Amino acid sequence: MRSAAGRSRGWGTLVRREWPAALGGVFLAGLILLAAAAPLVTGSTYDRQDLDHLFQGPLAGHWLGTDQFGRDVATRIIYGGRVTLAVGFSAVLAESLVGVAWGTVAGFYGGGLDNILMRIVDLLIAFPSMLLAILVTGIFGPSLVNIVLALALTAWPGTARIIRSEVVALREREFIEGARALGASAVRILIRHLVPNVMHLVVVRATLDVSALILIEATLSFIGIGVQPPRPSWGLMISESFQYLHSHPHLVIVPAAVLSLTVVSFNLVGGSLTAAFDPRKRSA
């Protein structure tokens, strides 16, 4: 397969051909490292106010300046990344678990059960993710747990649909028939044989979903029903500084740039993974 060929010719070739994705990957790795080590790399806390130094431009000590409360922008970007990535990854983990379980069960058993499970998926997919997320956090309140649940709710039906169609194809293959002939139980076939064979799809799907869910979280936070202050999130930082757009545009531009780069990077890496796992998509 193509990905194997790429690997055999070494990382150099792979990086040269997939350089946008490689660049995105490096950016994300750096971001994840910074977010994970936030307390070690930042000299401040995300809510410490320095009222003598409001709206400062970049200078020694505050290398991205300070915001309207004199809080260090660089620190808030890194802590905001921590919140955004933690919310995004938890939501993707939750929706992948539900989506894979739902999709494999529907695809493996087929028939009436499949029909019922997939009609529920159809119903949820028919509504825009953003609206579902607003509905959940709007009614149940914007705690971090509710945000994660809202994001997971919007994403799992898509995963379930993809996994189901793959499982329907796998179900008829010899190795499944072989496992059945050896007397393996349905649960064993599901967990030992079907799930491992759809994992590559789950990884690709999860990468693309992280970017979609980060966008939704940022939008929720921007309109005030996502992450709540003083905890920072990139969407919330943009919203809080929007009224200073004219006088201090960097307060909006810095979080906006980091957010956009993060989403682009996840999309690039996801797109490259999709192509690597699907030889048909290469020719297109």
Next chain:
Amino acid sequence: MIRYLAYRAALAIPLFLGAALLIFLAGHYAPGDPVQTLLGDHYNPQTAARMRHELGLDRPLAIQFVAYVRNAVTFDFGTSYVNPSWRVGEIVRQTLPVSLGLAALAVALAALAGVALGVAAAVSSGRTADRLIQIGVLSGLSVPSFVVAAVLVLVFALHWRLLPVAGWGRPEDYVLPVVVLAGAPIAYITRITRSSVAQVLTEDYVRTARSKGLRVPAVLLRHVLRNAALPVVTTVGIAFGNAIVGAFVVEVVFNIPGIARIAVNAILQRDYTVIQTVMLVYTALFTAINLAVDISYVYLNPRVRY
């Protein structure tokens, strides 16, 4: 085909009722007690019980739901919890047309720009123009709408002072909101058009049309676009849905008196009658949009027959 359409339309009713039930239950089990909110400082058990009875909140849930649906059919959604003088039905009547009008303009712009860019990309496949459009598509799908709004406001309203920062009523107030709403839809209409047109371009009848001497624009208009239109039409329906949801950002940023801004304010004030009603309106809208997309699909594609 008539039978399929009737079946599809009839299917929309139980779906909508199911969604209405979910919204009703979510409002019922949501944290916070509406009676307590309404009474505020005047809260005591006797008045609370009397009020609960007046509002019908002490009746069984099933009966409350039936009453809710019966009132909703006549567009009576009760009054706002936070501002009891507001009839919620009246608020919807005033704000929904604003949001729908914006969405329609945005979709028209997105369809024109998306199809033009998509065709341009497909025709110049692999060359610089195609690459640039592909980069534009990726950014259009990745950059959040409020970031686009911030940049446009900064450049066109604050720096060059060509357009108003916010406000509503004058024609120039429409420009930035419509462009921001159209952003993401332009990106994926372009993407769908590009792949659809690229596929049609490989068909034999296109080569035949070219070889009999027809010029490229004529081939595109007469042979390619007509055959590539189907997936694009479906996407336009999705774009309309996205433009309606995109209003949650745009109406807040540009201070537009549409239904999404009402929804955001209601959520921030925990005004449950308004939240429930707005969600019900959105559900009805999306049920209708999905129905329209399905019907247009059957209507446009002679190969889909039920």
